[in-house]
Amino acid sequence: MMGHTHAMTGAIAWLGLAPPLAALPLLNESSRYIDTGIMANALTPAELIAGAILCAGAAMLPDLDHPSATIAQTFGPITWALSKAVSWLAGGHRGATHSLVFAVALGLGAHWLADTYPIGRDVMVVLLIGLALRAIGVGIPGNKIGSALINVGLTAGLYAVFLSLGVGYAWLGLAVAIGCFIHVVGDCMTERGCPVLWPLRAKFVLPWKIGIKTGRKFEQKILAPALSVAIVGLLFWRLAPV
Ligand SMILES: [Zn+2]
Numbered sequence: 001m002m003g004h005t006h007a008m009t010g011a012i013a014w015l016g017l018a019p020p021l022a023a024l025p026l027l028n029e030s031s032r033y034i035d036t037g038i039m040a041n042a043l044t045p046a047e048l049i050a051g052a053i054l055c056a057g058a059a060m061l062p063d064l065d066h067p068s069a070t071i072a073q074t075f076g077p078i079t080w081a082l083s084k085a086v087s088w089l090a091g092g093h094r095g096a097t098h099s100l101v102f103a104v105a106l107g108l109g110a111h112w113l114a115d116t117y118p119i120g121r122d123v124m125v126v127l128l129i130g131l132a133l134r135a136i137g138v139g140i141p142g143n144k145i146g147s148a149l150i151n152v153g154l155t156a157g158l159y160a161v162f163l164s165l166g167v168g169y170a171w172l173g174l175a176v177a178i179g180c181f182i183h184v185v186g187d188c189m190t191e192r193g194c195p196v197l198w199p200l201r202a203k204f205v206l207p208w209k210i211g212i213k214t215g216r217k218f219e220q221k222i223l224a225p226a227l228s229v230a231i232v233g234l235l236f237w238r239l240a241p242v
């Protein structure tokens with residue numbers, strides 16, 4: 001699947017699943033959920049939107065196993081080196097990073113960072129914002145340095161906005177796990193499939209070769225607009241005053 005398809009499914013998964021999940025006691029910083037019932041107001045509107053962006057970014061993480069992908073150039077040499085390392089560790093494209101184990105491990109790691117290590121948490125948040133922006137096409141085609149600089153600027157801006165709106169990151173691990181997992185689900189819909197139960201080698205793929213061919217007409221002309229509409233609809237549903 002293409003980067004922006006993954007990013008959009010990440011945002012959709014977050015907007016759909018996060019409010020009930022984020023109300024779970026472990027993920028909640030305050031007693032907000034106790035007063036208002038299990039679902040309502042577990043996340044502030046700013047947290048809901050910040051989460052959608054971070055989850056979209058997290059939905060790009062599994063493809064860091066592919067150093068020549070656009071996404072690896074998000075922050076210039078920094079993300080390129082990270083991508084090289086991930087690729088080496090994961091044993092090439094669509095290996096370990098495209099599995100349930102990876103989604104859970106990264107989610108737990110991010111949750112731990114959010115809880116105990118603020119600088120690590122902020123690095124993760126900045127990386128995820130940058131990946132999300134890059135995935136939706138922020139940058140100048142053919143200009144690596146210019147694109148990276150634009151991305152750095154916009155990422156810093158968004159990070160500052162979240163900070164000024166008092167966004168808390170108790171749900172960071174949840175966003176990372178959901179994003180990585182929805183990426184794996186998405187790639188299982190393509191013709192190549194994914195090793196979901198890695199380290200077992202079996203590939204999960206749709207039967208009868210109905211899997212989506214990456215980057216073809218269906219993904220660009222039908223799927224992408226449909227996902228955009230779904231994001232707008234979910235945002236409206238979650239945020240519109242009743
Ligand atoms: Zn992938």
